[in-house]
Amino acid sequence: MKKELTRQQYLDLYYYMRLNRAVEDTMVKLFRQNKIVGGLYSSLGQEAISVGTAYALEKKDWLAPMIRNIGALLVKGVPPRDVFMQHMAKYDSPTKGKDGTSHFGDLEKLHIVSPISMLGDLIPVMTGVAMAGRYLGQNIVTMTWIGDGGSSTGVFHEGLNFAATQKAPFVLILENNLWAYSTPVKRQVPLENLADRAKAYGISSYIVDGNDVVAVYSTAREAVERARAGEGPILIEAKSFRRLGHAQHDPAEYVPKEMRAYWEGRDPIALYEKFLMGERLLDTKGKKDVDEKIETLLAAEREFAENSPMPPPEFAETGVYCTGDECHKIRPKWERPISEVTPPKSSVKPVWTVEGFGSGKSAASTAIHFGDTKAALETETSDTDATTKTNGSKRAAKSPAKNSAKAGAASRATRKVKR
Amino acid sequence: MAEANGTQITFLEAIRQAMFEEMERDPAVVLLGEDVGVYGGAFKTSEGLLERFGWERVIDTPISESAIIGAACGMSYAGLRPIAELQFIDFIVCAFNQITNFVAKGHYLWNAPAPMVMRGPSGGGVHGGPFHSANPEMYFVHTPGLKVIYPSTPYDAKGLLKAAVRDNNPVLFFEHKFLYRRIRGEVPAEDYTVPIGKATVRREGQHLTIISYAAMMHTSLEAADALAKEGIEAEVIDLRTLLPLDEETILQSVRKTNRCLVVHEDTKTGGIAGEIAAILCEKAFGDLDGPLMRVTALDTPVPYSPPLEEYFLPNAKKVFDAAKELARY
Numbered sequence: 001m002k003k004e005l006t007r008q009q010y011l012d013l014y015y016y017m018r019l020n021r022a023v024e025d026t027m028v029k030l031f032r033q034n035k036i037v038g039g040l041y042s043s044l045g046q047e048a049i050s051v052g053t054a055y056a057l058e059k060k061d062w063l064a065p066m067i068r069n070i071g072a073l074l075v076k077g078v079p080p081r082d083v084f085m086q087h088m089a090k091y092d093s094p095t096k097g098k099d100g101t102s103h104f105g106d107l108e109k110l111h112i113v114s115p116i117s118m119l120g121d122l123i124p125v126m127t128g129v130a131m132a133g134r135y136l137g138q139n140i141v142t143m144t145w146i147g148d149g150g151s152s153t154g155v156f157h158e159g160l161n162f163a164a165t166q167k168a169p170f171v172l173i174l175e176n177n178l179w180a181y182s183t184p185v186k187r188q189v190p191l192e193n194l195a196d197r198a199k200a201y202g203i204s205s206y207i208v209d210g211n212d213v214v215a216v217y218s219t220a221r222e223a224v225e226r227a228r229a230g231e232g233p234i235l236i237e238a239k240s241f242r243r244l245g246h247a248q249h250d251p252a253e254y255v256p257k258e259m260r261a262y263w264e265g266r267d268p269i270a271l272y273e274k275f276l277m278g279e280r281l282l283d284t285k286g287k288k289d290v291d292e293k294i295e296t297l298l299a300a301e302r303e304f305a306e307n308s309p310m311p312p313p314e315f316a317e318t319g320v321y322c323t324g325d326e327c328h329k330i331r332p333k334w335e336r337p338i339s340e341v342t343p344p345k346s347s348v349k350p351v352w353t354v355e356g357f358g359s360g361k362s363a364a365s366t367a368i369h370f371g372d373t374k375a376a377l378e379t380e381t382s383d384t385d386a387t388t389k390t391n392g393s394k395r396a397a398k399s400p401a402k403n404s405a406k407a408g409a410a411s412r413a414t415r416k417v418k419r
Numbered sequence: 420m421a422e423a424n425g426t427q428i429t430f431l432e433a434i435r436q437a438m439f440e441e442m443e444r445d446p447a448v449v450l451l452g453e454d455v456g457v458y459g460g461a462f463k464t465s466e467g468l469l470e471r472f473g474w475e476r477v478i479d480t481p482i483s484e485s486a487i488i489g490a491a492c493g494m495s496y497a498g499l500r501p502i503a504e505l506q507f508i509d510f511i512v513c514a515f516n517q518i519t520n521f522v523a524k525g526h527y528l529w530n531a532p533a534p535m536v537m538r539g540p541s542g543g544g545v546h547g548g549p550f551h552s553a554n555p556e557m558y559f560v561h562t563p564g565l566k567v568i569y570p571s572t573p574y575d576a577k578g579l580l581k582a583a584v585r586d587n588n589p590v591l592f593f594e595h596k597f598l599y600r601r602i603r604g605e606v607p608a609e610d611y612t613v614p615i616g617k618a619t620v621r622r623e624g625q626h627l628t629i630i631s632y633a634a635m636m637h638t639s640l641e642a643a644d645a646l647a648k649e650g651i652e653a654e655v656i657d658l659r660t661l662l663p664l665d666e667e668t669i670l671q672s673v674r675k676t677n678r679c680l681v682v683h684e685d686t687k688t689g690g691i692a693g694e695i696a697a698i699l700c701e702k703a704f705g706d707l708d709g710p711l712m713r714v715t716a717l718d719t720p721v722p723y724s725p726p727l728e729e730y731f732l733p734n735a736k737k738v739f740d741a742a743k744e745l746a747r748y
Contacts, residue, residue, distance in 0.1 A: 062497075099528045107496050107531055114529045116520050124486040125521065128493020128501075135449070135475055136497065155485045155517070162486035166478075320563045321588050322532035328587040330532070332447040332498035342446050346473035350457050 004218060009055075010281050013213050015290060016051040017269050020071035022294045023080050026302055027087055031248055035306070037089040038100055043068035045211070045243035046177055048268035050145075051075055052216030053173050053236070056224045057143060062129050064113035064122045064144040065102045068175070068242075072145070073102060077110050080298055084305035092304075097311035098319075107330055111140075119150030123159030123172060127233070130168040137336025141227045145173045149180025151197060152188055160233065164201035167232035171223045174235055175210065177242035182254045195237035203233050210240030211268040214275070241266075425607045431599040433573035433606060434464045434538075437580035438502060440610065442472050445500065448584055451478040451487055452504030452539075461506050462540055462599060484513035488537060492522050492589075495533040500584055505539030508593060509553040522589045523564030536583045538592035541569075542634055542684055543716075543732055545597055548723040554633075554685040554716075559591050560662045560694075566615055567662040569593040571636035573604035575659055578613030586615060595633040595684075602637070618665035620672065624652030627678035627745055630669060630695060632658040635682045635733060642738035651746045661691055669695060670703055677708040678745050682738050687715040709748025714741045 005013075024042055031040045043050060050071030054063060057076070065072050070083055085093035086100050094104035095114075105114035113129065115122055126142040133140035146156060151174055163170045174194050178185050191197070198205035204226065208219040216238060223234040241263035245252035276282035322328050339345050353360040428436070442448045450465060450472075456479040459466035469477040480487050484505060491501040505511045511518070518537065525531035543552035559565050566588055570576040576594065583590035621636065622643050631639040636657050643653040654672050658665065673679045679699060681692035692713040699711055714733045722728050 095529050103528065105529050105531060113493070113496060114525070114531065116524070118516050118520055121485075121489060121517060121521050124483075124489025124517070125493040125496075127486070128490030128495075129497050130493070131478075131490060132494040132497035132499045135494075135499070142493075155489065158481075158483035158486040159489060162481055162483055162490060165481055319530070320527050321566075322526050323587075325587070327526070327530065328532045328534065330496065330498045338446050341473065341475055343443075343471050346476065347471055348469065348473045350459075350469040352457055 005214065007281060009217075010214075010276060010279075011286075013051060013055060013217060014272060014276060014282065015293075016055065016071060016075050017047045017213060017272065018290055019074050019080070019294055019297075020047040020051055021269060022298055023070060023074065023083055026080075026298055027084065028248070030084070030088065030302075036087045039247040039249065040087065041067045041101065041247050042244040043070060045263060045267060046175065046240045047071050048213035048216050048272070049173065049175050049210045049238045049240060052213045053143065053145075053171075053220040053238075055217055056220035057141065060111070060138065061140050061224070062111040062113065062126065062133070062142040064105070064115055064126050064142075066115055066119075066122070066145045066147065066150075066175075067102055068147075068177075069145050070102055073112065076112060078106075078112070079301065081301040081304045084302055085308055088305060088308075089310065090305060090308035091311040091315075092308040096315065113144075118153075118155075120146060120153035120155040120159065122146075123156055124162060127159055127163040127166065127168045127170050130163070130170040130233075131166055132332075134169060135341070136332055136334055138333065139228060139335070141169045141171060141224050143171045143173065143224070145175050147180060148174070148176040148178065148185045148194055149183070149188060151194055157200075160197075160203070160235070161201050163233040164203045167230065169227040169230070170233040171220065171227050172233060172235050173220070174237045176237055176239050177210075178240075179242050179246075179252075179255065181246040181250075182252075193237060195235060198235040201233075203235060204231065205235040205237065207237045207239065210238030211263075211266050211271060213268055213272050240268075425605040427603050427605055428573050429600050430573045430576055430594070430602045430604075431462060431464055433577035433604075434580060434594055435466060435468075436606070437577045437584075438465060439468060439471070441502075441581055441584045442468065442476060444610075445584075446476075447498060448500045448502065449476045449478065449494065450502045450504065451480055451491060453480055453482055453487075453506045455479060455504050460504065462596065464594075465504070484510050485517050488514040488517040488522065491535045491537070492517065492525075492533050495535040495589075496531060500534050500536075502536045502538060502584065505537065507547075507551050507553075508539040508541035508555060509550050511537065511539065511555060511591075512558070515558070518559070518565070518589070518591075519562045523562045525564075526588065527564055532587045533589045534587045536580070536590050536592055538580070538583075538594060540596035540599070541593040542595040542597055543721050543728060544634060544684075546723065546725055546728060547596075547721075549720040552721040552728075554593075554683075556591070556593055556661055557685060557689055557691065560691065564589070565662060566590040566660065567593070568615060568660050569595070569633045570659055571595070571598065571602075571633050571657055573602065574606050575613050575619075575657075577606050578611050579615065579659065581610075582612040582615050585612065590615070593633065597634045598637075613659070616660045616663045616665055618656050618658045618660070618668040620654060620668070621657045622653065622655040624654040625676055626651045626653060627680060627742060628654045628656060628669075628672040628676045629680045629682060629738065629742065630656045630658060631682040632661065632691075633684065635684050638733060638735050639682050639738055641735040642742060645735065645739050646742055646746075649743070651742065653742060658691070664691075664694070664698075666698055666702070669698065673699060673703050674706045677706055678748060679707070680712045680714065680738070680742055680745050682714045682733055684716055684733060686718050687713065688718050690715050709745055712741050712745050714738050
């Protein structure tokens with residue numbers, strides 16, 4: 001780990017990883033007391049990924065968590081009580097008991113989209129949010145996560161390909177925890193690096209040590225900046241390990257003991273504490289302060305959650321449709337002149353310009369439009385290779401394959417590709 | 420129904436006008452789908468839209484139905500009102516999971532309305548074969564959270580599509596392709612909408628009620644004319660919206676005629692006729708003088724060869740015969 005963040009940023013990452021783990025530890029206790037409804041999924045050992053990636057987003061950006069991304073929700077501003085109540089199916093939970101786990105969102109304030117259990121479906125949805133954000137001139141980036149298992153779904157490919165053709169400002173975190181339920185990744189995908197999937201879509205990718213929170217954060221930060229600058233979607237493969245079973249019911253006896261022991265020795269919080277202590281960013285007192293802060297917070301949050309009532313049964317019948325205007329408060333938030341997207345300014349000649357032919361003979365680009373109303377002056381694009389980032393250092397491998405999406409060249413002239 | 424100062428347009432033109440006018444009215448309305456831009460859509464329903472509204476609002480997509488629906492859903496979360504076109508409605512099932520699990524459940528589960536329209540050409544009778552003739556409406560009528568529209572006239576098509584764009588819920592809008600260029604009708608010059616969830620009485624009669632929608636609406640009217648020559652006056656109801664279903668109009672008519680025949684181009688088992696039969700049994704059992712009868716397509720895939728498809732589809736003769744039988748009760 002290399003020193004490159006501010007003191008506050010280092011400590012924030014620490015706090016949120018600790019909070020993530022403490023929230024989940026609390027839920028294990030609640031589960032054992034039969035207070036959790038249904039299954040309980042753990043991100044033990046993967047906290048650096050949820051926290052490091054979400055911490056790279058700005059307040060206006062959007063995210064959509066998967067089941068093991070409680071940490072990302074906490075970073076985005078979700079109070080722990082909401083997470084507890086979701087898992088306890090309480091009436092005060094964000095979904096008022098209609099759904100559980102990390103399945104909740106907040107369109108208006110926090111910009112969180114709720115996941116569904118079908119893997120990969122968030123990818124086109126967050127692509128759509130990214131496209132809408134660009135259309136409205138908001139300059140936002142959207143982010144979601146997918147597992148090694150989920151990367152085999154059809155919608156993963158449809159979504160990522162569409163995001164790539166649209167050059168959508170979207171960052172996808174591929175959380176490779178080596179197991180999809182009981183099946184090892186090698187049995188699912190015949191690739192050493194899942195980041196290689198990016199090559200198929202002509203987009204950039206990174207590989208990062210998912211147990212190194214500083215590496216995760218700085219990689220995500222760079223990816224978010226590049227996506228925001230108009231470079232298009234970026235895939236980050238974060239390599240880690242699922243320390244517990246698929247959910248609480250699963251003892252995961254199919255995982256070799258030595259493998260678990262190896263990864264237990266690479267606990268992201270323990271590694272980070274050692275780093276922080278070594279850099280004198282944290283001492284025993286500082287650690288104790290964090291312990292106390294989290295303990296006090298979670299005691300209150302847990303109490304609130306436990307005291308929340310269960311929903312009244314007849315509530316099941318409400319809310320299938322949005323009726324009236326009260327239930328739809330989402331107005332398009334324009335941050336560019338509407339005149340740019342309305343006639344006469346929006347009007348175009350409805351023809352394709354094919355590079356090298358007809359009117360595209362002299363122009364090397366600008367044939368296909370992705371929301372840039374001004375002509376793109378520069379055609380510089382990045383290679384599609386994965387950049388490996390470990391312990392803060394970068395290793396970029398050159399590949400002979402040139403970026404096939406070069407003709408797009410949609411990045412604005414004013415936003416130089418940062419590489 | 421239509422204003423005197425309106426003009427005669429095709430069913431297809433009605434769809435095009437609705438999209439054009441909604442995009443003109445509201446910059447939050449965008450269109451995405453396969454070949455909708457430069458080409459103007461496989462059936463030319465979006466002709467001229469790219470030229471007027473530009474690349475950002477008329478978006479040609481890859482052949483990825485899940486991505487089209489998913490992206491439209493995401494756009495709606497950010498405040499837009501996207502129209503997602505399915506090139507042929509048969510392909511909507513490629514996005515089945517996105518529609519039934521993501522789009523439809525969002526408002527119920529986490530208060531996320533998805534104001535979006537999913538539309539495309541549907542139905543048979545044009546020898547499109549088993550993968551270009553589908554009537555998949557009932558998959559979606561069985562999905563709480565969606566609205567399902569299937570109009571039969573240019574006036575309704577335009578007014579209902581506009582209402583769909585303005586609705587705060589996800590709406591499926593089926594366009595029977597047999598009607599695209601065969602049916603013409605008058606539409607008013609001024610802006611108007613047709614309310615979602617309201618059926619209409621196309622023809623009044625006292626002897627029996629024929630309930631139908633989309634292309635079979637016209638078949639039913641043809642049969643009703645033939646029945647009238649034999650002294651049987653059929654009341655013909657056009658459902659227009661299948662979800663939510665307008666029970667009131669159905670019950671009102673059947674309580675008057677005491678006989679009900681449902682005609683749909685969708686296959687028989689699990690078709691809307693079964694649902695209507697159940698509603699009548701629950702709420703108008705004592706008013707029925709005879710059994711609910713149905714004329715529908717066969718319980719088979721849509722066959723390709725013209726004699727096979729003609730045999731498969733309902734037609735005016737089949738409706739006429741069934742109605743005559745029903746009138747005997």
